[in-house]
Amino acid sequence: MNHLRYLLEEDPPKGRLDRAALELAAIEMPDLKPEPWLDQLNELASQLGDRLRNFNDGRDFVETAQRFLFGELGFHGNEEDFFDPRNSCLNQVLERRTGIPITLSVIYMEIARRLAMPVFGISLQRHFIDQFDDGNYSTYIDPYHGGRAITAQECFALAQAKIADPVLLRRASQKEIAIRMLQNLRGVYLRRQDWARAVLTLDWLLIGAPELSGWYKQRGLLQLELRRFRAARSDLERYLSLEPEAADRAEILKQIQGIHAWLARVN
Helix, strand or coil, X not given: CCHHHHHHHHCCCCCCHHHHHHHHHCCCCCCCCCHHXXXXXXXXXXXXXXXXXXXXXHHHHHHHHHHHHHHHCCCEECCCCCCCHXXXXXXXXXXXXXXXXXXXXXXXXXXXXXXXXXXXXXXXXXXXXEEEECCCCEEEEEHHHCCEEECHHXXXXXXXXXXCCHHHHCECCHHHHHHHHHHHHHHHHHHCCCHHHHHHHHHHHHHHCCCCHHHHHHHHHHHHHCCCHHHHHHHHHHHHHHCCCCCCHHHHHHHXXXXXXXXXXXX
């Protein structure tokens, strides 16, 4: 089963985010085998469970998780090279114990899930955090900054929000988390001018949101960079079909006409 495709197409209330994230990491590392990293998540959950005094005490879980994962094991945010693609690869974050907010948060969520602890992802603007909420104890957690418990007001500050709007603290679905991870990785590849891998991220993004015209345009222009002219033409035509009144319609039509002329010459 392709778990990433399942999350993107079906947006299930429950899925295997850990497996989907490892399949996503295969964009960077095509030979990646997920089982060793799933085993490592199982082991981390087992070790954390052994340290808990009471599985019904939410505060104990959050405090113990901080001491174990971020103190003892040293998981932390990668502030030295934020745009390293390995920061978006769950296996590399597990191995190197450093990453970006969303991958560190996914690791926290997946360890918590294995212990039946209610932890949810919160997709803030500019940041990603977790929330623990068992109905009795609730707090927000910032895995990028040492797994510390933070208040709602601190969440708004991390998001650089001008208004403390509770909507910003809405829990993210697994599909939304997968899309954000893909968008992060796409941004890294664009920054590095790795057009081929950027196209792979867009392939996945368009499975999740086939109605987003701008992604067809971007993929089409990247296909041009890679001299994949038929694929480029298809994407640019799809973009114009979705955006018949696009401000750049004349420019895109010129690109398509150039592709037609080139294909006519080689055929």
